[in-house]
Amino acid sequence: MNNDKQKDPLTDKVEEKETVKSENKEVLIQDARTGLTVEALKKAILNNLFYVQGKYPEIATRNDYYMALSFAVRDRLLQRWTSSVKQYLEGKNRVVSYLSAEYLLGPHLANNLINLGIYKEMEQATQELGVNLQWLIDKEVEPGLGNGGLGRLAACYMDSLATLEVPAIGYGIRYQFGIFEQDIRDGWQVEDTDNWLRRGNPWEIARRELNYEVKLGGYVQHYMDRDGRYRSNWMPELTVKGVAYDTPILGYKVNTCNALRLWKSEAPKSFDFQSFNSGDYNHAVNQKIICENISKVLYPNDETISGKILRLQQQYFFVSCSLQDMIGIHLRQGEKIEDFNVTFAVQLNDTHPAIAIAEMMRLLLDEHDLEWVDAWRVTTRTFAYTNHTLLPEALETWDLELFGSVLPRHLELIYEINKRFLDEVTIKVYGDHQKISSLSIIGEGPRKFIKMANLACVGSFAINGVAALHSDLLKKTVLKDWYAYSPEKFSNKTNGVTPRRWMVLSNPKLTALISEKIGENWIKHLDELKNLEQYADDPEFQKSWMQVKLEMKQELAKRILGKTGVKVDPESMFDIQVKRIHEYKRQHLNVLHLITLYNRLKQNPKMDMVPRTFIFAGKAAPGYKMAKLIIKLITSVGDLVNNDPDVNHRLKVVFYPNYNVTNAQRIYPAADLSEQISTAGKEASGTGNMKLSMNGALTIGTLDGANVEIREVVGEENFFLFGLTAEEVTQKRNEGYDPYTYYKSNKELKLAIDQIASGYFSHLDDKIFKDLVNNLIYHDPFLVLADYESYVACQDKVSEAFRDKAAWARMSILNTARMGKFSSDRSIREYCDxxxxxxxxxxxLNGDS
Structure with missing residues (x-):
């Protein structure tokens, strides 16, 4: 070991750098780029401010400091990332490849500080530099790479894969614009551009040398090669280039740092010089615009043909880039293409990447000259498929003609896959034409279509649901024929969430209280939360627990006032429903209960009622009119209730705008009651239900999704259950469900609906909610009216329980203590095993023993 002395350009001081000799190379350790001490962190921030931002402290802006701090943290991630890659390649370990159209990562800075274990050190370092760390953390714009639960789950799984030290790489799209920024104007959702990259992204590294060509459109030529083999040559109409952008994903207090590799679409030639010289300026850049549109925005509106085409192009684009990249990694290790599945296990996160089955076959057949049997063997040993929906309409399909216009070669391959598969099916289920039709990848009808879930099922070696009930219902409903045909493929992998972001980061006060009692090991081993149970009846611990809850509610109340202008009482019950706005999630059932409470108070002003603050948040898909109408209903009811002096000290309504990871981190810790009220048999799993329970909220819910398992582990007495079961929902529909009879027979329900219909909550405009009201009383596809009476009765029990502060505190503590099962670490262990x-x-790391 020796010491090198170098002069620091900022302080003009001599800095000693410790190095070690390793195979005739000097390896730098614990210097300003990788050290974790306060002094090393300060030095790193100043270096990045000067050398990367081109600023010095006196003129640096808040964003300059944020970028400098982020680069300082990223340097420490890269040290671990390069070590991880080197170790994976040298050991020739099997790598998990996670294909997902969404990754709702949330802000990186604070999470990386926690996973590095240097949050306090960085807090001190920034303080000594005269900068507030939280001020910089709040500056970060979260990546707009997802829409809802699918993306949040993918982010949790990437965190757990790294924390469990599993070799993994996530693949997706580097959307220039996220789903949208939600604003509420006159009570309506308005979509604004989510330009999350406007200030730059310090966490990503452009890998411009990693780029792949992706073909689109055109036609296929067929010919016989010199060896007499039938070959195909795809002649595309358009070729797009996919460029890799890598984001390091660090595990919690380990050295493992995996990659999230996102693809940006570009034109192979971005500027046509000849067109420009001839005066055709638009054509000179036209190719660039067309190609870049593919990764421009998450989920373009697909109500038009052009929107549908763009979505299909997006899905194929990222899948093709990802598979070409994996094959390149595999071959560079000196392996044979026939052994690809030994190097990679590829997980399809829902049907968005299901085209990977056909693309893998294309690459193996057309680019790497494998025979069909060998290519199919590799493919079916590579892929596994996670299903995330029980809604038949959510099982993705593509019009055959549209699909063929974008992916002509893949249409040929799907026909061949289907033909060979149905030959097997016909033998196995002789004479059962219904089952043959059900299993076919090609759907018949006025217009033929491709069933992407069927493509995923036939090409994958494993199929899983995401909650015990969901997996069971998959076998009985949407995938019942697949289960009958290949039962060995099916399993359940109940979703989980990472406690690092959803407890440690979002609820530091509760984290400190828990760790004070049971140590910090629970953060990586969530089952150890069960050690909290011994304190559930301790009056002093209950008091401390509820004080933390109150402080989190006070913080949220301040944010609510700033965001919405509504003043809420932190002592009231915070009744929270935050999730995507959808009819099956039944936000309108919650509103009907809210109106019922309002009417009770108006009819009996002296009624002794537990004060409640109803907090809603969530985005409606831009083209989903009924969901947007539900948002308008919530805000309209809120406008009246919040301004009625007869009730507003006991009842408040808040719609918290622009629900995203950042805002979720602020809302979950403040929840007293978690609304998980979807129609039984409709929610695959849910993850918000897990995060809220982890943070001490009690759940009111149906037996749907992961609610079933949450109720099992927290105890029936600590869960407020109401409503029809999935079996009863099916039975009621089969018997001929008539919502109008429920409307007529329940006075409180009828009054609430009549008020909505009459314009009572909309300035006497009796047309605005007409579609919503008619849908409820004449159709009610999600049985809102059937569950109303049970729901209201259960809510009365919730109010009574909230009056007993000690009993409520006990239930809250036990909810948290018993949530160990719902760590994403447990989910990932099950996937791995x-x-x-x-x-x-x-x-x-270099220098580690």
């Missing part, structure tokens, strides 16, 4: 067959690979 049962599906992917991979093991942890601990990573050592």
């Amino acid at each position: 049962d599906i992917w067959k991979v093991k942890s690979v601990p990573v050592h």
